[in-house]
Amino acid sequence: NFMLTQPHSVSESPGKTVTISCTASGGNIASNYVQWYQLRPGSVPTTVIFEDDQRPSGVPDRFSGSIDSSSNSASLVITGLRTEDEADYYCQSFHSSDLVFGGGTKLTVL
Amino acid sequence: QVQLVQSGAEVKKPGASVKVSCKASGYSFTSYYIHWLRRAPGQGLECMGIINPTGGTTTYAPKFQGRVTLTRDKSTSTVYMELNSLRSDDTALYYCAREGQHAGTGTTYYGMDVWGQGTTVTVSS
Numbered sequence: 678n679f680m681l682t683q684p685h686s687v688s689e690s691p692g693k694t695v696t697i698s699c700t701a702s703g704g705n706i707a708s709n710y711v712q713w714y715q716l717r718p719g720s721v722p723t724t725v726i727f728e729d730d731q732r733p734s735g736v737p738d739r740f741s742g743s744i745d746s747s748s749n750s751a752s753l754v755i756t757g758l759r760t761e762d763e764a765d766y767y768c769q770s771f772h773s774s775d776l777v778f779g780g781g782t783k784l785t786v787l
Numbered sequence: 788q789v790q791l792v793q794s795g796a797e798v799k800k801p802g803a804s805v806k807v808s809c810k811a812s813g814y815s816f817t818s819y820y821i822h823w824l825r826r827a828p829g830q831g832l833e834c835m836g837i838i839n840p841t842g843g844t845t846t847y848a849p850k851f852q853g854r855v856t857l858t859r860d861k862s863t864s865t866v867y868m869e870l871n872s873l874r875s876d877d878t879a880l881y882y883c884a885r886e887g888q889h890a891g892t893g894t895t896y897y898g899m900d901v902w903g904q905g906t907t908v909t910v911s912s
Binding site: 781 | 822826831832833834882884887889896897898899900901902903904905
């Protein structure tokens with residue numbers, strides 16, 4: 678079974694940089710694209726990264742994504758943290774005809 | 788701009804059905820598949836199914852097969868999700884989301900690009 682594992686929570690101070698990992702098991706992370714979604718209470722969910730490292734228009738360049746085949750993982754990096762970045766972040770990929778989501782990471786900016 | 792606007796919050800009793808709508812605007816409705824997902828309190832995102840607005844063909848997640856029905860109305864660019872035999876553990880935020888496509892080729896990258904705002908469904912006696 679292909680699975681994506683994320684840390685349950687991360688926290689960092691405003692202005693700092695945070696990295697959220699998404700580790701694949703049961704398959705190769707590089708076989709299909711990885712997306713990252715931001716879910717904030719009371720807001721429309723936002724796709725912040727698609728196709729591993731592409732940023733949709735309107736998403737600040739403080740958000741970046743990457744894939745590391747050696748560790749079979751994807752990463753979302755947010756620089757210059759702002760309080761409005763506080764949200765749940767989900768990685769997502771595709772395997773055997775199914776969308777697969779990580780369990781989500783709660784980012785606290787304090 | 789591209790938008791998916793969902794219907795408002797619902798409160799239902801166990802055993803009842805709920806039908807949530809998702810109205811698309813700002814793009815060609817039949818050019819993009821629509822997913823339905825949900826997030827229960829304290830849980831992660833869960834896929835329910837997908838619909839092709841062109842022909843109305845659907846694929847449902849095994850967990851929801853037999854209990855969920857996705858339909859669409861091309862005249863109003865609206866997709867509907869109906870969930871039957873509601874239980875308390877169906878209490879969740881329900882989302883529609885458009886399947887993303889590679890720029891230029893129009894092929895899917897098997898992810899979502901635009902989301903609806905979410906619809907809260909509460910199941911309680």
